[in-house]
Amino acid sequence: MADETIKPFRPLGNYDWPSTPVNRNIDRIKSLLKKRLFRSKNNGGIDLERLQPAEEHLLDKVAAPPANKPLIEELDFTLEDWISEENPKQPIKTLIFPPCDRENFLRSWAGEKEYPILELDDFERKISNAPDKISDLFDQDILVIPRLEDWFRRSETHLASVRLLLSALETPPQKIIIGCNSWAWQFLRKACEIDAVCIDPLTFQAFDTKRLGRWLESLSEGITDASLNFKSAKSGGDAFDFKPGSEQHNDYMSDLANKSLGIPWVAWNIWRASLQTDSDKEPPIKDATMSESAVETLWITELRDFALPNRHDQNALLVLQTLLIHNGLSRADIELTVPTSQYTNVIPSLIHSGMVDKIEDIYHCVPAAYPAIRDGLRSAGFPVDIL
Amino acid sequence: MQAAETQQKAAQLLNDFQDISFLKIALILGGSVFIIWLIRRMLPYLAKRGPSQLRLYILGAVPVLRLTIILSAILWIVPLIFNITVQNFFIIAGAASVAIGFAFKDYVSSLIAGVVAIFERPYGPGDWVEIDGDYGEVVSVGIRAIRLRTAADDVITVAHDRIWTNNISNSNTGAQTLMCVAHFYLEPDHDAAQMRKTLTDVGLTSAYLNYKKPCFVVVEQLEYGTHYQLKAYPFDLRDQFMFISDMTERGKVALARVGGQELSMAFNAAPRHGTLAAGN
Numbered sequence: 001m002a003d004e005t006i007k008p009f010r011p012l013g014n015y016d017w018p019s020t021p022v023n024r025n026i027d028r029i030k031s032l033l034k035k036r037l038f039r040s041k042n043n044g045g046i047d048l049e050r051l052q053p054a055e056e057h058l059l060d061k062v063a064a065p066p067a068n069k070p071l072i073e074e075l076d077f078t079l080e081d082w083i084s085e086e087n088p089k090q091p092i093k094t095l096i097f098p099p100c101d102r103e104n105f106l107r108s109w110a111g112e113k114e115y116p117i118l119e120l121d122d123f124e125r126k127i128s129n130a131p132d133k134i135s136d137l138f139d140q141d142i143l144v145i146p147r148l149e150d151w152f153r154r155s156e157t158h159l160a161s162v163r164l165l166l167s168a169l170e171t172p173p174q175k176i177i178i179g180c181n182s183w184a185w186q187f188l189r190k191a192c193e194i195d196a197v198c199i200d201p202l203t204f205q206a207f208d209t210k211r212l213g214r215w216l217e218s219l220s221e222g223i224t225d226a227s228l229n230f231k232s233a234k235s236g237g238d239a240f241d242f243k244p245g246s247e248q249h250n251d252y253m254s255d256l257a258n259k260s261l262g263i264p265w266v267a268w269n270i271w272r273a274s275l276q277t278d279s280d281k282e283p284p285i286k287d288a289t290m291s292e293s294a295v296e297t298l299w300i301t302e303l304r305d306f307a308l309p310n311r312h313d314q315n316a317l318l319v320l321q322t323l324l325i326h327n328g329l330s331r332a333d334i335e336l337t338v339p340t341s342q343y344t345n346v347i348p349s350l351i352h353s354g355m356v357d358k359i360e361d362i363y364h365c366v367p368a369a370y371p372a373i374r375d376g377l378r379s380a381g382f383p384v385d386i387l
Numbered sequence: 388m389q390a391a392e393t394q395q396k397a398a399q400l401l402n403d404f405q406d407i408s409f410l411k412i413a414l415i416l417g418g419s420v421f422i423i424w425l426i427r428r429m430l431p432y433l434a435k436r437g438p439s440q441l442r443l444y445i446l447g448a449v450p451v452l453r454l455t456i457i458l459s460a461i462l463w464i465v466p467l468i469f470n471i472t473v474q475n476f477f478i479i480a481g482a483a484s485v486a487i488g489f490a491f492k493d494y495v496s497s498l499i500a501g502v503v504a505i506f507e508r509p510y511g512p513g514d515w516v517e518i519d520g521d522y523g524e525v526v527s528v529g530i531r532a533i534r535l536r537t538a539a540d541d542v543i544t545v546a547h548d549r550i551w552t553n554n555i556s557n558s559n560t561g562a563q564t565l566m567c568v569a570h571f572y573l574e575p576d577h578d579a580a581q582m583r584k585t586l587t588d589v590g591l592t593s594a595y596l597n598y599k600k601p602c603f604v605v606v607e608q609l610e611y612g613t614h615y616q617l618k619a620y621p622f623d624l625r626d627q628f629m630f631i632s633d634m635t636e637r638g639k640v641a642l643a644r645v646g647g648q649e650l651s652m653a654f655n656a657a658p659r660h661g662t663l664a665a666g667n
Contacts, residue, residue: 021438156588156641190598191591311439314626318594338594339633381439381563381623383598 005214009078009202012096012185015387016206019258021375027258028305051233051276051299059272062220062228062298067268067367068105070215071204075109078202083142083175092169093177094201096185098263098387099324100367105265106179107146115144115177120151120161127164144177149184149327154337159191166197182385183324203387206262213240213253215264216271233276233299252300259303261371269367274300306355306372311380315346320365320373321382323356328364400475402468412464419460423453427527434513439623443561446512450505450528457530493548497531500547504528509555515565515624517556518545524625538628564597564620567627569634571615571642572650579606582615585645589638590619595630597622612650 019027054062075095082088095106110117145151145165152162169176178198180188185201188194195201207215217240220228230239232252239252260267276299309316315338322337323329329337331347347363350356355369365373378384401407426449434445469475487495510516510533514525521543523535535543549555559565573582583604590602600620607614617638621630639649 154592154594156585156592156637157644159588159592186598190596190602191588310436311623311625322594337592339629339636379438383596383622 005211006074006077007205007211008074009095009204012201012203013386015203016208016262017387018206018208018260018262021378024258024371024375027255031302031305050278051301053273054275054277054298058277058296058298059275062275063216063268063272064219066103066105066108067265068101068103069219069264070207070211071105071264072109072112074204079177088175090200091172091175092198093175094198095177095179096182096201096203096387097179098261098266098370098385099181099183099327100263100365100370101181101265101327102364102367103265104146106144106177110144110146110177115142116140118143118145123151123165124161140174142175142177144179146179147327148178148180148188149325152184152188153329153333154187154191154322154325158336162188162192162194166192166194169197181325181327182387183321184326186383186385187325204264206387207257207260207264207267208262209254209257212257212260212262212264212267216240216253216267229297230275231297231299233301239300255303259371261374263370266367266370270303273368274303276301304354304368306369307353308372308379309355309376313346314380315340316350317377317380317382319346319350320355321377323363323365324370324373324377324385328359328362330361331363334363400470400478402470407468412467415460415463419456422456426452426456431512440563443511443513443563447561449512450501453530454502454505493546494531496551497546497548500550501528501530501532504547504550507550508561509550510557511561513624514561515558515627517558518549518553521545559624563624564600564622565624565627566600566618566620567631567634569617569631569638571617571635571638571647572609573613573615573642574648574650575608575612577613577647578645579613581645582606582613582642582647585641585647586615586617586638589634589641590617593619593621593630593633593637595621595623595626595633 079093082090082093097105107117148162151165152159180194180198180201182203185194220230231237232239237252256267256270260270278297278299309320311317318338318340319334322334326333326337334347347356351358351363355366355373356363357366358364374384430445430449430452434442437445465471469479504510505528510525510528512525512528515523516525516535518535521535521537523537523541523543525533526536526542527534532544532546535545537543571586583606586604587602590596590604596602597620602617602619605616605618607616617634619630619634621627642649
């Protein structure tokens with residue numbers, strides 16, 4: 001490999017989870033105890049009451065979207081040989097991504113490469129016009145289906161399109177790249193045996209401390225009008241500080257890698273939510289390394305702990321599960337796919353808890369809350385995704 | 388003369404009163420009772436709040452730990468009171484046998500059955516069992532009896548000695564899930580393949596479905612119609628009634644949509660454990 005920082009996608013099931021649910025629970029308890037027992041200690045940090053969330057324009061400078069930038073290069077590298085091959089053994093490449101990808105990574109990647117995208121509406125229209133000529137759909141060199149989870153609903157009447165697509169994919173004349181969310185993939189394996197058609201799915205490698213630190217640091221490198229410091233609000237330490245000789249970032253980056261499960265868009269959202277500015281606009285720490293030029297210090301607050309949903313909130317868990325499978329649903333679709341939601345007011349309570357948000361009448365799980373939601377569903381016995 | 392002999396025998400059987408540490412015995416008894424009480428409170432609490440995968444293991448540890456503590460306490464206390472020799476052992480065993488034979492036969496039978504049940508495991512805490520027509524979740528396994536909580540939220544106490552004479556039907560045997568069946572009775576004139584496919588999709592799209600277990604439909608032709616059984620597993624056995632209700636509710640709608648016509652009378656046999664027949 002030319003650049004060792006580029007990590008190619010790997011077969012599904014080989015994801016190196018940065019932490020286990022047990023470790024995360026222990027960390028959660030430790031952090032809670034620390035907060036209770038050592039509330040007054042603030043070793044060199046800043047008074048949290050002086051902090052306010054960084055403004056959007058500043059965030060867009062220091063942590064600019066997209067939340068998946070490193071994956072673009074990695075996917076290019078992964079598919080390089082396959083794309084250049086004339087008649088590959090496997091004409092279908094299946095890419096599995098964790099949920100909460102708000103920016104639709106595969107769609108933007110395909111757009112950048114100018115690959116045609118097969119939408120559900122196009123597919124249904126063409127199929128209804130010429131049901132016997134299903135293979136005509138695939139007359140382009142490479143076709144991309146970015147989000148297979150948009151093609152179905154978990155309902156007995158809404159699986160037909162996926163099944164039709166899978167039957168068409170039995171002998172695809174050209175190369176096809178299919179993206180699917182990891183929760184939807186597990187469901188489709190059961191309901192449609194998708195893994196019999198889309199074999200050997202791939203997923204990206206988990207973002208560990210080092211890789212995450214390098215990426216987040218690079219997001220602010222282009223800023224020229226001011227020097228930027230990222231300091232821990234608690235300790236005053238530099239978030240991107242490498243310990244000499246160890247290449248190990250400080251505790252914050254390690255915590256971020258653990259809590260985000262190594263998923264870039266989850267980490268990116270948590271990172272942005274953690275950045276705060278000093279409302280007094282005074283440099284809070286005497287820092288010998290600070291130059292005369294304009295220095296902006298961004299304070300990093302501790303990561304927010306979401307309350308784990310448990311079995312007592314069964315309706316909430318059912319709604320969260322369906323939102324993960326479908327990446328987002330309207331209220332009508334939630335009622336279609338969850339047996340009891342129409343009897344309860346669970347959706348407002350989920351929004352209130354910060355786990356779900358609503359954008360243009362579509363409810364989504366909040367990316368920063370995804371690790372807590374996944375842990376909660378797993379603990380309650382729900383079938384979870386495999387990466 | 389005879390009285391003196393009896394007194395001597397008793398003196399041999401029991402340790403000297405001065406040597407018996409009643410405080411120690413009281414502490415052992417008190418400690419055992421306290422530890423058992425703690426286990427019976429703490430473990431179900433942890434099982435309820437901990438990961439679902441560990442629930443049945445945690446609950447299953449309660450009777451085993453209790454038996455271990457009771458046996459340990461007995462083995463600790465007996466030498467403190469009795470002068471244990473082979474001769475004395477037979478005297479104590481003989482006396483106990485007479486007492487048990489006349490007064491506590493059934494009680495002791497249940498106690499022994501309780502010990503056997505711990506090792507043979509016809510049921511355990513958290514299992515769903517049917518004993519003598521009573522179907523429910525084993526909420527506790529006591530020394531003498533178990534307690535079942537039925538779907539109607541009744542608590543039924545069943546003595547362990549039922550395992551000597553009755554069949555015990557255990558739906559999950561320590562597993563996290565159990566098979567659930569939704570029944571549908573249709574007029575015979577229809578496309579059975581279409582109905583099976585539709586019902587399978589109903590099962591596959593249930594929010595409660597366990598992906599690791601099979602989901603299938605069994606069709607049976609009866610004199611009065613066609614009987615469909617949609618069989619699938621929920622991911623948590625505590626959801627079994629919600630799961631069956633969900634499959635039944637959506638199954639009825641789905642069958643009607645594809646032209647199935649349900650029979651107006653329920654000819655189903657008596658409901659079996661783990662099942663709720665549509666129309667029961």
